[in-house]
Amino acid sequence: MNTETAGHDPIRLIVKRQEGPNAKPHWEEFSVAHQPHMNVVSALMEIRKNPVNAQGKPTTPVVWESVCLEEVCGACTMIINGTPRQACSALIDDLRQPIRLEPLTKFPLVRDLKVDRTLLFDALKKTHAWIDIDGPFDLGPGPRMSARTQSWAYELSRCMTCGCCFEACPNTGHANQFLGPAAISQVRLFNAHPTGKLNKQERLRSIMGADGITSCGNAQNCVRVCPKDIPLTTSIAQMNRDTTVQSIRNVFGSDA
Known part of the structure; x- marks a missing residue:
């Protein structure tokens, strides 16, 4: 017996299983030997090496x-004990057992804990969440940003499109086309960039429809679950102001 695992009870995991999008879901329990510093991913890897459930059935x-x-x-990203988070940073010793693992519910299911997060990337495409740079030639030094802008822009740039905010938001879902907090925050990020400002109006207009910023109910669940502590509600508030100004400019035909 490994002396490092001696004295520890086996890890209990209850996993929501589903063979495909149209299959009937069910729960299956697994028992995994405890090892020091395990995370949820390493526990799932142990199950993969020996796929036998807690009842001893293959x-x-x-x-x-x-x-x-x-x-x-x-x-x-998956739902761990009721909270959307990353399995790689969820340490077993910090979790209440039995550990319940479920797939995200706001995205199309592929199988078991795997979902299709294409919705998030489509939202980034719609909002033009990138900086246009034309040509293979050297453009020289980039435009400067103030230290203050760099500071809060860096916070927004840490977004990894994981889907936690989208999952926790009560205004997202299969019947609601809300773009979600992450995409709106990225509009703020790229509109703050000196070159990105060239597409500022395009980005603002992309979040002014029925699926945009007006669909936010200010529940603030997004900031509670964001693993990078991104100030999403601050971005949404700023974009609310910017889209209001843009709507007035649209009425008067101003391109300023």
Whole structure:
């Protein structure tokens, strides 16, 4: 017996299983030997190596998604004990057992704990969440930003499109086309960039429709679950002001 695991009870995980989008969901319990410094991903990897449930019956390995394993990519986001978060940074010893794992509910299910987060990336496309740079030639030094702007812009740039804010928001879902807090915050980020300002009106207009900023109910769940502590509600408030000004300019035909 490994002396490091001696004295520890086995880890209990209850996983919501579903073979596909149209299959019937069910819960399955697993028991995994405790190891020091385990996270949820490592526990799922143990199940994959030996796919046997807590009743001792062979089963299929649990399907989930992960890439960076250091809370940067957002791929391993799932609902852990009722809260959307990343499995790679969820340490087993910090979690209440049995640990309940579920897929995000606001995105199309692929299988088990894996979902399709295309909705988030489509929102970034709609809001032009990038800086246009034309040509392969050297553009020289980039435009300068003040230290104050750099400070809060860096906070917004840490978004990894994980889906936690989208999952926690009561105004998102299959029947509601709300773009979500992350996309709106990225509009603020790129509109603050000296080059990004060239597309400021386009971005503001992209969030002025029925699926845009007016669909936010100010529940503020997004800031509570954001793993990067991004001030999402501050961004939404600023974009509320900017879209109001833009709507007035639209009425009077001003391009300023």
